[in-house]
Amino acid sequence: MAPLPESVVTYARKKLLDLVSIPSVSAEGRGLEQAAQAVAEMLRELGLEASLHPTNGAPVVFAEGGGTGPTILFYNHYDVQPADPLEDWASDPFTLLEKDGNLYGRGTHDDKGELVARLAALLWVKQEHGQLPFRVKFVVEGEEETGSPNLPGYVESHRELLKSDAVLWEAGGTDAKGRPQAYCGLKGILAVELRTKTAGYDLHSSYGAVVQNPIYRLSLAIASLRDNQGKVLIKGFYDQVRALSKVEADALKTLPDESAELAKIFGVKGYMGGVQGESFYHKLLAEPCVNVNGFHSGYGGPGSKTVLPAEAYAKLDFRLVPDQEPAEVFRLLQEHLQREGFEDIELSYLEAGEQPSRSDLSHPWVKTALEALREVYQKDPVLYINMAGSGPMHPFTDVLKAPVVGFGVGYPGSKVHSPNEHIRVADFEQGIVAIKRALEMFAARF
């Protein structure tokens, strides 16, 4: 395996510096057009045809080019999370800083560093082969950090254009022991709000003897949704859950058990249901769940205040697994609230939701990626049937019917979404090598 040429290293550093300097924060609606243009220009420099496709939100950068072999589609995004809280950054979030072997800046990992690593790998392949011995497509969106509201529709309406033999998902990295990770799916998500109003305005709490309390009502509703081990009690909730295939079940069994180590990091004494090892990963990755993200009502200041609040609300997310559908879960929740006598609880969508997705673990693209990772990292890669988080993968696996795998340049300390986001220079460079090897190997075997 040829060493990473200095020219590729220099290229990657320069492009990452350029992209990090554009504050393309989708939640704040700034820098998006500029970042999209910059990405399109970088793709053109590599000889691809790139253009901006308008959506109802930020444009999608689409690009295509290369040779005639298999088509690999790269999904990435040019938007980043807000930099807040600014005072917790040791350096300017929008100025790339190399220090102590790390590259600091908002988006260095999520997702500008990942995108640049792919561009650098393509540059290197071109340098070595004269041209790309495969075909590439890029879908680089600008709304990933705000739930990709326009991506499913975009993929749906461009399914012929986006047709591919393999998809490389946006990001990945190594685990705490330096093992490369790969994953072939994401959980779906449904985000809702529950709200109840029991009086016209806040009353003196002495009337709580006769007037219903909204906190009690909302507490009761929340308590009705799951049991103490996290099992969801909504009728029909598990009906659409597809059983794991043998390959998936086997993959879960081979995961190294990091549950005890994670418990220490999280500061928890144990997990719901006492899970560990295989049962931990089954619960985390293969089972859907409901989370309460927030609950607010009434007085929260120092001491006491004898108030009977008029209103209470809670925000919840459901994490879904194949073949659950967000809209169907919303309907089941609605029915549950009616059946259990919670007509006073108002249910509404916070986001349209994302469908769960999982690729076939035995697809040649997945196998090739794992082989490339093993070769480059000299360690057995860890394969996850899906991550516990969510993202817009479903249109790719289920509309384009393409196999998807994700791996990349991060590590557990990358501080994604937080101040001082960074990647390690060594991971960045090793990631470029791994991408190049996976592409070359897949093209050679296809």
Place this chain on the structure above:
Amino acid sequence: MAPLPESVVTYARKKLLDLVSIPSVSAEGRGLEQAAQAVAEMLRELGLEASLHPTNGAPVVFAEGGGTGPTILFYNHYDVQPADPLEDWASDPFTLLEKDGNLYGRGTHDDKGELVARLAALLWVKQEHGQLPFRVKFVVEGEEETGSPNLPGYVESHRELLKSDAVLWEAGGTDAKGRPQAYCGLKGILAVELRTKTAGYDLHSSYGAVVQNPIYRLSLAIASLRDNQGKVLIKGFYDQVRALSKVEADALKTLPDESAELAKIFGVKGYMGGVQGESFYHKLLAEPCVNVNGFHSGYGGPGSKTVLPAEAYAKLDFRLVPDQEPAEVFRLLQEHLQREGFEDIELSYLEAGEQPSRSDLSHPWVKTALEALREVYQKDPVLYINMAGSGPMHPFTDVLKAPVVGFGVGYPGSKVHSPNEHIRVADFEQGIVAIKRALEMFAARF
């Protein structure tokens, strides 16, 4: 009955103006010494011996004087609620303003107007009789608006000095139909906080599949405390509840039913358990209850945030009836949480609490007060066994063993604790007459 002399009206207006101008806000710790001195000076002007008794907080103004008949003790307070929000006041809260037949200013009703009405009644009695044909004692504290933390101890350690035949409680008024109200008790209160911490810090909500959710735990705990009709489910909670006497039960039955009117004002469709009329007043006044005043955890901003909060807390108050004790209810709650598996829920006091109290409705002092009210207002007074709210009445009824009745100069629109607090001039003057008549009649019969 002689008409209210102009000199008494002038006196009352002047003293109220003086007291309102002192911003004696106990929650902000300001103006307390000045107000205490001013009250003591007014009491001395009436020929009483007045002094400031130090406590661990604001001083108690104690005064005594008058003739040899029965001893009537006046409980009042010179502190007021904060004036916030200032922008909602139409005039300066600390400048007495007479407008459209009303007297505006912080404390005009609660409790400076009530105190001044009593001083004016005493002045008038002295003018008519040359001297007071009864003995009076005053306990005017400066911490009522912050829960009277030092008053029980003060009464306990001055029980000989405070010995009295009757107590006139701090405040009262007429109801929506202009009927004078009197009450002989208050509910007790226990204010606590429940708090749970399930992880070292907030996690990404995808870990909610395996890590316990603090909002769920707290919701479950709150749901375990009562049923949907408000019945408290804590074992032993009702054990110390004393059954109503026949006189008390009869008094409940004679209350005019304002439940439907109140429901309209509150903006509620109905009450828990569908109570109305006698059952409404029984639930409101004769039954203890638990209220949740606030619940806060996690994200509460716009849209969704996929966070698993680490911590949740709720503030609750229990309203107690004789013979429940706040400390005993705290202990029962502690046992309940342990028994029901809520070892993770941390229970703490927000305030020391106040004991419930109820006077004998058939005591001559109560009967005399009702007769005086009937004579002055020319309407049947409405007698409450106790108010639904709480206050430091227990030391007077149960340590001093004195009968307590409350009536006064407010009306339902007085905006107590709110911007534009006021009393109606007519209520103020009629209240002075009623106090004078009650004192004279009680002294004559004793």
